[in-house]
Amino acid sequence: MDEWKEYKKKAWERIMRDKEIGYLDPDIFDVLEVFFKREKAYTQSSCSGRVSIVDSYLPWERKDSTVVYKNHITFSLEDLKDTISKGYVRRLWLIVQGPILHVYTKDQEEAWNIIKTARGAGFKHSGILTSNNKGILVELRTGVKMVHYLSPSLSYKELEELVGISLEVLQKGKEKLRRLKDSVASSIVDNPVELGEYSEGETKFHYSVG
Amino acid sequence: MDEWKEYKKKAWERIMRDKEIGYLDPDIFDVLEVFFKREKAYTQSSCSGRVSIVDSYLPWERKDSTVVYKNHITFSLEDLKDTISKGYVRRLWLIVQGPILHVYTKDQEEAWNIIKTARGAGFKHSGILTSNNKGILVELRTGVKMVHYLSPSLSYKELEELVGISLEVLQKGKEKLRRLKDSVASSIVDNPVELGEYSEGETKFHYSVG
Numbered sequence: 236m237d238e239w240k241e242y243k244k245k246a247w248e249r250i251m252r253d254k255e256i257g258y259l260d261p262d263i264f265d266v267l268e269v270f271f272k273r274e275k276a277y278t279q280s281s282c283s284g285r286v287s288i289v290d291s292y293l294p295w296e297r298k299d300s301t302v303v304y305k306n307h308i309t310f311s312l313e314d315l316k317d318t319i320s321k322g323y324v325r326r327l328w329l330i331v332q333g334p335i336l337h338v339y340t341k342d343q344e345e346a347w348n349i350i351k352t353a354r355g356a357g358f359k360h361s362g363i364l365t366s367n368n369k370g371i372l373v374e375l376r377t378g379v380k381m382v383h384y385l386s387p388s389l390s391y392k393e394l395e396e397l398v399g400i401s402l403e404v405l406q407k408g409k410e411k412l413r414r415l416k417d418s419v420a421s422s423i424v425d426n427p428v429e430l431g432e433y434s435e436g437e438t439k440f441h442y443s444v445g
Numbered sequence: 446m447d448e449w450k451e452y453k454k455k456a457w458e459r460i461m462r463d464k465e466i467g468y469l470d471p472d473i474f475d476v477l478e479v480f481f482k483r484e485k486a487y488t489q490s491s492c493s494g495r496v497s498i499v500d501s502y503l504p505w506e507r508k509d510s511t512v513v514y515k516n517h518i519t520f521s522l523e524d525l526k527d528t529i530s531k532g533y534v535r536r537l538w539l540i541v542q543g544p545i546l547h548v549y550t551k552d553q554e555e556a557w558n559i560i561k562t563a564r565g566a567g568f569k570h571s572g573i574l575t576s577n578n579k580g581i582l583v584e585l586r587t588g589v590k591m592v593h594y595l596s597p598s599l600s601y602k603e604l605e606e607l608v609g610i611s612l613e614v615l616q617k618g619k620e621k622l623r624r625l626k627d628s629v630a631s632s633i634v635d636n637p638v639e640l641g642e643y644s645e646g647e648t649k650f651h652y653s654v655g
Contacts, residue, residue, distance in 0.1 A: 295587075362573050362584060386607075
């Protein structure tokens with residue numbers, strides 16, 4: 236098995252492990268799976284889209300920043316009120332982020348094929364991030380994003396509005412994720428790959444032309 | 446002159462024209478200039494970062510969307526109040542966007558050099574968007590972004606807060622833009638290019654090793 240295939244195998248094993256322990260985003264497995272079924276692609280560190288509340292002066296900061304709420308599936312007025320009621324250190328930001336996928340491909344041709352397919356499915360901000368021994372790293376990203384400053388003096392009415400709009404934004408991201416899955420699935424025609432399960436220490440990773 | 450150089454020349458002429466008629470972002474010229482001084486790079490459709498207010502159901506939409514306020518340099522409580530007081534059709538979104546530059550390079554090596562320099566200057570979300578006869582298209586982008594829903598029931602205090610935070614976000618983008626300019630400028634060592642002016646219909650585009 237060549238080096239690239241070895242990386243792909245390890246990436247799949249990790250996904251199965253993360254799935255087992257509940258570490259994987261709950262609604263992303265079937266999307267990742269369609270990428271692995273392509274002969275020349277595998278995914279890494281992907282996010283299905285989520286609502287989060289972050290305590291930081293500025294919303295893109297990593298240090299001096301704490302995630303105080305995170306949910307990939309839903310969001311409620313109770314969630315928002317509970318989180319706000321706990322107070323804050325810096326500022327609170329309500330961030331709704333669309334899906335982001337990182338795909339390694341074996342060559343440039345496959346990278347551009349995937350980017351083209353993804354753009355067609357609404358992942359307009361897709362491109363190549365880097366190229367290393369793991370392959371060509373492609374980021375698939377939509378424009379779906381809300382980065383809302385939560386003032387300490389928000390009214391009940393504003394909180395209600397914010398939850399409704401956040402759910403709408405989250406939902407738009409999920410729709411695009413489903414479209415991506417369908418587009419990638421229907422683009423696999425030549426060389427679908429059958430994925431083995433990681434079980435009891437022994438790894439099966441079968442390729443078969445189906 | 447080869448095809449790529451011809452595109453670079455035309456891009457420079459367009460920048461000089463846009464500058465003349467006030468179409469260019471007021472604080473971006475010197476940044477674009479340092480890219481043109483690299484032998485294998487030129488820029489296209491770039492933005493220095495800005496505050497805008499958009500009337501749309503969702504902030505990333507292009508159709509069913511109207512920009513009702515836009516400023517690359519500053520933002521005030523008066524600007525915000527005036528804009529809000531005019532009412533809206535869908536929803537109002539206050540969007541503060543960091544700088545985004547599009548750079549065409551002659552080859553992959555130059556593309557990766559620029560991406561590496563840009564990441565070092567805080568343009569963490571940089572990558573290759575496409576590759577065509579104009580060159581390799583690189584997008585340089587920071588994580589600086591705020592996408593804030595403007596509720597119709599905002600208090601005076603919240604409006605004040607929002608203006609302060611927007612200016613802070615805008616400023617962070619400008620700082621990164623200055624860092625980018627300095628990094629790119631100091632990376633030009635081997636082959637600086639002297640740029641001619643576009644004047645009276647005649648175009649001079651001198652390359653000289655300085």
